[in-house]
Amino acid sequence: IAALCSAVPDPRYREYLIKKERSQQTGGRVVLSEAELQFNVLLDKLKLQEMETSDFPPAMHFFKAKPLIDRSKLFSLLQKMPKGGALHVHDFALVDVSWLVKNVTYRPHCYVCFTDSSSVRFVFSLHQPKTSPQCSKWMLLETLRAKVDNTTDLDNSFIRNLTLYTYDPEVAYPSQDVVWKRFEEAFIAVWGLVTHAPVFKDYFYEGLKQFNADNVMYLELRALLPQTYELDGNINNRFWTMRAYQEVLKEFVGKHPDFFGSRVIFTAHRGINASELTDILKEAIKLQEEFPEIMAGFDLVGREDTGRPLWYFSKALSQPAEHGLSLPYFFHAGETDFQGTDVDQNMLDALLLNTSRIGHGFALVHHPTTKALSRQMGVAVEVCPISNQVLKLVSDLRNHPAAMLMSEGHPLVISSDDPALFGASGLSYDFYEAFVGIAGLKSDVGTLKELAVNSIRYSSLSPQQKEEALSIWQKKWERFVVENLPQ
Amino acid sequence: IAALCSAVPDPRYREYLIKKERSQQTGGRVVLSEAELQFNVLLDKLKLQEMETSDFPPAMHFFKAKPLIDRSKLFSLLQKMPKGGALHVHDFALVDVSWLVKNVTYRPHCYVCFTDSSSVRFVFSLHQPKTSPQCSKWMLLETLRAKVDNTTDLDNSFIRNLTLYTYDPEVAYPSQDVVWKRFEEAFIAVWGLVTHAPVFKDYFYEGLKQFNADNVMYLELRALLPQTYELDGNINNRFWTMRAYQEVLKEFVGKHPDFFGSRVIFTAHRGINASELTDILKEAIKLQEEFPEIMAGFDLVGREDTGRPLWYFSKALSQPAEHGLSLPYFFHAGETDFQGTDVDQNMLDALLLNTSRIGHGFALVHHPTTKALSRQMGVAVEVCPISNQVLKLVSDLRNHPAAMLMSEGHPLVISSDDPALFGASGLSYDFYEAFVGIAGLKSDVGTLKELAVNSIRYSSLSPQQKEEALSIWQKKWERFVVENLPQ
Numbered sequence A, B: 001i002a003a004l005c006s007a008v009p010d011p012r013y014r015e016y017l018i019k020k021e022r023s024q025q026t027g028g029r030v031v032l033s034e035a036e037l038q039f040n041v042l043l044d045k046l047k048l049q050e051m052e053t054s055d056f057p058p059a060m061h062f063f064k065a066k067p068l069i070d071r072s073k074l075f076s077l078l079q080k081m082p083k084g085g086a087l088h089v090h091d092f093a094l095v096d097v098s099w100l101v102k103n104v105t106y107r108p109h110c111y112v113c114f115t116d117s118s119s120v121r122f123v124f125s126l127h128q129p130k131t132s133p134q135c136s137k138w139m140l141l142e143t144l145r146a147k148v149d150n151t152t153d154l155d156n157s158f159i160r161n162l163t164l165y166t167y168d169p170e171v172a173y174p175s176q177d178v179v180w181k182r183f184e185e186a187f188i189a190v191w192g193l194v195t196h197a198p199v200f201k202d203y204f205y206e207g208l209k210q211f212n213a214d215n216v217m218y219l220e221l222r223a224l225l226p227q228t229y230e231l232d233g234n235i236n237n238r239f240w241t242m243r244a245y246q247e248v249l250k251e252f253v254g255k256h257p258d259f260f261g262s263r264v265i266f267t268a269h270r271g272i273n274a275s276e277l278t279d280i281l282k283e284a285i286k287l288q289e290e291f292p293e294i295m296a297g298f299d300l301v302g303r304e305d306t307g308r309p310l311w312y313f314s315k316a317l318s319q320p321a322e323h324g325l326s327l328p329y330f331f332h333a334g335e336t337d338f339q340g341t342d343v344d345q346n347m348l349d350a351l352l353l354n355t356s357r358i359g360h361g362f363a364l365v366h367h368p369t370t371k372a373l374s375r376q377m378g379v380a381v382e383v384c385p386i387s388n389q390v391l392k393l394v395s396d397l398r399n400h401p402a403a404m405l406m407s408e409g410h411p412l413v414i415s416s417d418d419p420a421l422f423g424a425s426g427l428s429y430d431f432y433e434a435f436v437g438i439a440g441l442k443s444d445v446g447t448l449k450e451l452a453v454n455s456i457r458y459s460s461l462s463p464q465q466k467e468e469a470l471s472i473w474q475k476k477w478e479r480f481v482v483e484n485l486p487q
């Protein structure tokens, strides 16, 4: 403080404070190799280019920013970068919806109906299905396509129904209520396709393919584990679903030995009541016992602001641990910007219920005590920038609260939540927003490295698996750096 | 941490953490009287009402929120509340512009011209003024008004030119560049009116009246101290301007003995270079010596993102202290959401230059080291919510970084920056946004009390004056609480 009292600021003291601040940031203490330092020169240059355009993509809505990001050199570098794992992605928002429309809806026996709210429903069936309420008569898509002049227009209208993309999102989605309604609508529209048993397996395979292509080597999936249906009307239960994940993963890893794996976090909708949750938790524990390799734990999903607070479920959620049963939690918490409500307490309650990570934790910075606890417990926050923007928690991503978390070096990972619904894919778009928009100009190759390493460090993998995954990642990383040194 | 390891969360430990967090917030440790606790019941009820509407005003742009706020019971309570001082308000954005149009432009000898960019300029003159570049011929307003069919339309068009108000701000102001251009344009439009010597005095008097009516008892004015002009073309210098402030204030306080006073922070535009600043600082020191009562210190104004960083001026700004001369600083700093730029360093540099307060400090939460230094030095942040929203630093005010500062009990005051330009007035609108949008549902009467007390504690007043002001405020406050107890 002595230096502060002198009249002229001491440039060395200033330098010391700036360095101290940098060292506290995410990636600020990563020791860089000679090659990484060289690579960083390129990275710095490319990031400055992004900031010097008049349309700074992270300041814009993702739907408008995406074409700019697609043209960005920094983005294509981030696509090539080995990003480690994606720890917060939902089961039915993994795959670019055009794959669903162009591939899945062209399969035989696919029926469609159009709802009164101008959305669509799909179902696979051997016979004409029974008409659903608020929906037109079911039409066999093959027949419909033969009748319409322009199947491309029809397919595009399906694609519009299955994502939130729209030309003018600020006008189309004036409030969180409106955008969440649309979000849930899109989720229901996709349902009849992805819960058809053969499609379910193909969908997961395709998802692994797309994340792998985006240089993600590991995936933790928030999965509803729904019943799936066969063409003959047979219904498969949750154990079938879990086995399906296991088999598909085995097949994929067989063909892509570089891909490390995937684990499942079983999720229930927070619309249920406490006694329903108690039943689901019993099933979750059975699944955990039967599929210890692939099952990572449990979570509650759905919009927090309109749902029951976590504390309402605290008794039910305490039961497994009380009975000495292991069921790790990975709670969504703090996906809100209302401060001081019961729901805003979810982050604290998630920690008190021994959560392994916090999904979103958007509101964590409003709670210094909870934030300190999360750090002390080593509980990482899963930051999903594009999701938070599209669902209207924040508009300019430079204001995303993860900027504060990163400036303090809080444990966190970057993930993509529901890339397919947002018109994104894989993990690179969110890495772009995080690196360019949230982490600030002084973030560097160390930041990227720490984010990738965090995604393995804070995963649900065992210590041995983490070590193995890290050493695979390290090799990929070194190759990536060397291949992208500035000329 | 032991409590964390048990299976069932301990509700008492939870309660303890929640209370601990509350106690750290702004106002969390204020001891409340019986009457204040009763009053708080009303406050709580009114705040819940605000949150339960589908259109939550702090989530909307102020231009759209204002009609809702005007109808809010909580707002009319905040208007009546003794708010202490307004410490960050600019000289020519004090007074509702309709006063300028309805009163000032109706005075004799007022000329207008219309610029090529469809703005206006005004000047008072005994003779036809020389035509300005990029502007129409000057027209005597009296003559023009006699010619047009509808003087109300004309007046409204003037009002539109003098504020940033527009029906659809998101469309009209797509970027910070656009809104800042419009902001500067409005400032220039007002210039010819308010720098006319008699208007200058009346304007300040009217400003004091409007803030006093809004239950603000003290004002610190960021003032450019421009030359003013008389009708005969005579020019008055800065000393005249300073004396004018002193005289008007004396007159106002004579008629409103409850009003505590006003002080001036001399401001220069950051567009100048270092040697120009050196000259201005010499003048500032002379003014400080001649007007110690009313002169509080010095500041640099204008958009930071496009201006020179504070560090560029550090030598010049160190000179007064080096020569043992007293010139307190009140720097605007951190009015940016670009992270890691030179400008983003302004907050640290303001502190190193011994600033007394930080104007805006919007980006402070991105800098934990600087934030800690500001707290350690007892340097308060001047938070201006509506200004930050209109100038597009943040859209939903629940995401305003002051929410984090308040959750940590960081020293801060609420101010209104340029209320007239934003279509606001006084301080109450910003208090509403801060209390309802930023401070969260758990903030209470203690929060309001601490914010009001802070505005005196962190003012430039002497310790004795602060004590005196606080005791006047305390009496006003007690009366306010008693008069507004729930029935």
Ligand SMILES: [Zn+2]
Pocket: A088, A090, A222, A332, A359, A417
């Ligand atoms: Zn999610």
Ligand SMILES: [Zn+2]
Pocket: B088, B090, B222, B332, B359, B417
């Ligand atoms: Zn200002």
